[in-house]
Amino acid sequence: MDVIEVQLSIDDLRPGMYVNRLDRDWVGTPFPLQGFYITKNEQIALLRQYCQHVFVDTLREQMPSQVNRARTDGALPARRRTYTNSHNFAEESPSARKVNERAAEFAQxxxxxxxxxxxxxxxxxxxAVEPIVQSILRNADAFLWISGMVRRDAYLYSHCVNCSALCAALGRHLGFPEDTLIHLATGGMLMDSGKVIVPDELIQAPRRLSFKERDQVRRHVEYSVHVLDEAGIHEQNVRDMVLGHHERVDGSGYPAGLSQSETPLFARIAAVVDSYDAMTSPRPYSKAISRHAALQELYHGIGSLYQGEVVEQFLQCLGTYPTGSLVELSNGEVGIVIEQNQARRLRPRVMLLLDAEKRRYNRFPELDLLVHNDQHPEQPIHVVAAPEPGSYGLDPAELFLSVV
Structure with missing residues (x-):
């Protein structure tokens, strides 16, 4: 196939264009290595986080009618409002920790x-969930940082709290009203509650399950819906999340095998959040991967497992290197992301753990990459890698307990 490449700035991109190359390596970005069509403005916003310009193939540009057809299937509702932080990270952190502790007690x-x-x-x-929503509204980074750092004794109740917070954070990013955020947090808290009814030896099995055993585990969806019924929780958004968080857009999920057009929006949101927290959590049959790697996995699942718009908004919500991510900097230091810079997601605020020689700091200094690079343009520092959990012998949960 002939290729005619044109270099364009991010501001000149529009839906229908085919991105053939970036101004950097594909590695370290969530984009498909072979190139991709821009079908939504959210993809342009995501590109802006990684690139200053790209190369588009003018021969593969789609007509507007083709783009419109791609965008009408399960589109997200228009943003009703934009939330801003009422508290900074330091101000919200003590309250967020108390809310997290109470939420964990409830989940247990x-x-x-x-x-x-x-x-x-x-x-x-x-x-239990209303204080989570209020903390997320005041400052989402503070609660997500603490929720991600606190060590739990069991995956399930940690998963309940994390999913509740992540669902609320995504809803905040999407501009949903507060009552809807409570529905999202409730669904995130309860969608796997029925797993405790499944035999523990199946949930904890460090092996591939038989078809019969797999079907037993999948019944946790039915059990979770029963938990809702018994509690008298009839809100449709919550029920959609519990019933549909294992459905996939290509129809390969369960329990009903629904495709994207058939799956309720809140179920599509729950599917992304559930998968992300599962991938970033250690389980008997799978090691945790980095938050950055999990976002890439979600992006690669667009169109087969997850709805593109939901994944793209989730990536924008959490940032390229989500709060709690281990990151290696261009000067050799290693740290953990503690807060996003909303204007420049590639320049978060980082707590430094290791110096350039990979020696642990006695006290953990903080570095705001946005402020540093603005003040020292001649010596910029940027993130070059997102190490997997446990790299360099670092246990962020252990370090968190030592500094709070």
Whole structure:
């Protein structure tokens, strides 16, 4: 096939164009290595985080009618409002930690109650998730940092709290009203509650399950819906999340094998959040991967597993290197992202853990890459890698406990 490349700045891009090359290596970005069509403005916003210009193939440009057809399938609703932080990271962190502790206590008690056949109280669920939403509204980074750093004894109740917060954070980014954020946080908290009814030896099995065993595990969706019924939680958005968080846009999911056009929006959101937290958490049958790598996995699943618009908005919500990510800097230092810079996602605020010689700091200094690079343009520092969890012998949860 003939190729006619034209170099364009990010501001000159529009839906319908085919991106053939970047102004940098594809490695380290979430984009397909073979190039891709721009079908949504969100992709342009994502490109802006990584590049100053790209090379487009003018022979492969689509007509507007073709782009419109690609965008109408399961489009996200228009943003109703834009939230801004009312507290900075330092101001919100103490409150976020208390809210996280109470949420973890609730999740632990919820799992014990479900395991023992006791009904949940709808009011107790609301009392647990509303403070999460309020903390996320004040400053999402603070809660996500603490939620990601605190060490848990069991994956399931950690997953409940993390998914609740991540769903609320994505809803905040999308501009959903506060009552809808509570629905999202509730669905995130409860969508895997039925797993405690599945035999523990199957949930914890460090091996491939048989077809019969797999079907037993998949029944956790049915059990989770029963938990909602018993608690008298009938909000449709919550039920959509619980029932549909394992559906996939190509129809390969369960329990109903729904495709994108058939799957409710909140179920598509839950699918992305559930997968992300699972990939970034250690499980008996799988090691945790970095947050940056998990975002790349989600992006590679667009069109087969996940809806593109939801994934792209999730990437914009969390940033290229999400809060809690280990990062290696161009000067050799290693740190952990503690806060995003909303204007420049590639320049987060970092707590430094190792110096350039990979020696651990006695006290962990902080470095705001945006401020540093503005003040020292002659000596810019940028993120060059996102090491996997455990790299350099670092356990962020252990370090977190030592500095809070």
């Amino acid at each position: 008690q919820m799992i014990a109650d479900v395991r023992n056949g006791q009904k949940l109280s709808a009011q107790s669920v609301q009392d």
